[in-house]
């Protein structure tokens with residue numbers, strides 16, 4: 001049987017900049033290619049298919065584990081586009097690592113969730129300003145569980161209205177939800193989003209999130 005390879009954009013080590021493990025030293029694998037085209041994409045090179053290397057799952061697992069840190073994050077691009085070799089790579093990683101998959105929310109996470117119950121998932125729910133607001137696969141709400149969270153990236157008031165209108169579905173499944181202002185919009189917008197999170201807190205316990213890696217100017 002022909003072994004599939006992974007289209008890899010890059011490996012790097014940094015602090016986790018988002019989600020439940022924010023601030024934790026983490027080794028990242030950024031996979032190439034994406035099925036969406038968000039207005040404010042901050043991984044444009046990877047999303048548009050810039051491939052540095054085609055690596056076997058074994059080589060990829062060795063490179064990622066080789067950083068020697070507990071936390072590993074697979075991001076993109078959209079990692080689930082390469083689900084088959086990705087699953088093989090995951091099965092080769094040391095069992096003592098805490099692994100998070102960052103996905104854009106448009107593809108089902110159910111198969112990986114079933115095969116690797118210990119995985120964490122950070123799942124985007126794209127807002128109108130992204131231009132991809134219809135992309136979210138709502139079946140993912142059933143698969144997230146305690147080892148997963150949703151992220152809304154917001155760029156304007158229409159996005160905040162969108163979050164307020166659809167977040168009840170996450171509440172139904174008791175899912176953790178992060179609201180993250182587009183970093184490039186600056187501090188005045190951060191304050192507006194923070195006020196929204198506070199205002200909504202009696203309805204739903206959102207978490208405000210500022211992308212830590214951008215604050216620090218690190219990858």
Ligand code: SF4
Pocket residue numbers: 034035036037038040041042043044047076077078104
């Ligand atoms: S889903 Fe992520 S990687 Fe893909 S275009 Fe949107 S922001 Fe970029």
